[in-house]
Amino acid sequence: MVMRIDIENLRSVKNVVAVMSGKGGVGKSFVSAALAIALKELGYGVAILDADVHGPSIPWILGAESGFMGATVEGYITPLEVNGIAIASFELLLDRRESPIVWRGPLKTRAIIELVSKTKWGFRDFIIVDMPPGTGDEHLTIAQSLKPFVKGAILVLTPGDLVAHVVKKAEEFVRISGIRLLGAVVNMAYFKCPVCGTIHKIFGEYRVEGVNILAEIPIKPELSQALNEGRLIDYLKNDDKELLKIFTEAAKTIASMLQSA
Numbered sequence: 567m568v569m570r571i572d573i574e575n576l577r578s579v580k581n582v583v584a585v586m587s588g589k590g591g592v593g594k595s596f597v598s599a600a601l602a603i604a605l606k607e608l609g610y611g612v613a614i615l616d617a618d619v620h621g622p623s624i625p626w627i628l629g630a631e632s633g634f635m636g637a638t639v640e641g642y643i644t645p646l647e648v649n650g651i652a653i654a655s656f657e658l659l660l661d662r663r664e665s666p667i668v669w670r671g672p673l674k675t676r677a678i679i680e681l682v683s684k685t686k687w688g689f690r691d692f693i694i695v696d697m698p699p700g701t702g703d704e705h706l707t708i709a710q711s712l713k714p715f716v717k718g719a720i721l722v723l724t725p726g727d728l729v730a731h732v733v734k735k736a737e738e739f740v741r742i743s744g745i746r747l748l749g750a751v752v753n754m755a756y757f758k759c760p761v762c763g764t765i766h767k768i769f770g771e772y773r774v775e776g777v778n779i780l781a782e783i784p785i786k787p788e789l790s791q792a793l794n795e796g797r798l799i800d801y802l803k804n805d806d807k808e809l810l811k812i813f814t815e816a817a818k819t820i821a822s823m824l825q826s827a
């Protein structure tokens with residue numbers, strides 16, 4: 567079922583890019599946030615839509631967990647701005663952050679569509695959508711309802727036996743939804759020894775076929791700590807310029823793919 571969406575607030579948005587994963591816990595929210603930071607550093611106007619209703623981690627990762635979105639007198643939502651990045655997340659509507667959101671599929675889908683259409687996004691080159699994990703019916707509804715705006719999808723995966731399987735599912739998803747798969751980000755691809763620089767493929771060798779690899783991200787304990795402490799912006803800009811560069815290259819590729827489309 568394709569839901570009708572009020573497009574007025576999306577008229578000033580150039581590209582919506584959906585970040586998806588075949589399964590949970592692969593680093594989709596981290597990759598969404600890091601790409602948004604890299605695009606912002608390149609001078610683009612950026613927003614993030616946290617469509618992960620049950621595990622909304624974008625506000626936390628960006629150090630905005632105590633903030634709230636605002637409202638206009640006309641009943642529209644104003645996103646929370648962090649470091650020039652606009653964030654819209656259900657988490658930023660909750661009085662008690664520990665309250666779980668207990669919604670069934672159709673309600674979740676409707677709520678996401680409602681959040682997209684009611685948010686005053688302003689002029690943005692990109693809205694990065696942190697999608698819920700998986701590629702189910704709910705995802706299809708979101709993708710199809712937003713189809714005129716979603717210019718591409720990025721798949722986040724981790725190495726392992728499931729890679730080929732996950733890529734096939736994602737390909738099938740983008741084929742059915744008609745959305746262009748821009749490429750994949752392989753997260754936790756390797757661990758680089760900080761002492762000797764040796765690369766260890768902790769989760770084994772992998773081969774991703776048929777999909778453009780946008781970035782290969784190492785496992786880093788200090789990154790994990792920065793994410794858990796809500797310091798991703800500071801970490802990328804000040805502590806780990808090498809990692810920011812990896813995301814900047816990916817962001818440039820995405821921007822040029824969309825410009826040339």
Ligand SMILES: Nc1ncnc2c1ncn2[C@@H]1O[C@H](COP(=O)(O)OP(=O)(O)OP(=O)(O)O)[C@@H](O)[C@H]1O
Nearest residue numbers: 590591592593594595596621699784785786790793
């Ligand atoms: N490259 C990495 N190095 C170290 N830790 C990482 C890395 N990527 C992600 N993590 C950690 O893995 C966990 C999952 O990351 P994240 O929340 O971004 O995944 P997700 O796919 O969005 O999860 P969910 O399915 O719950 O939405 C977090 O605790 C994060 O700190």
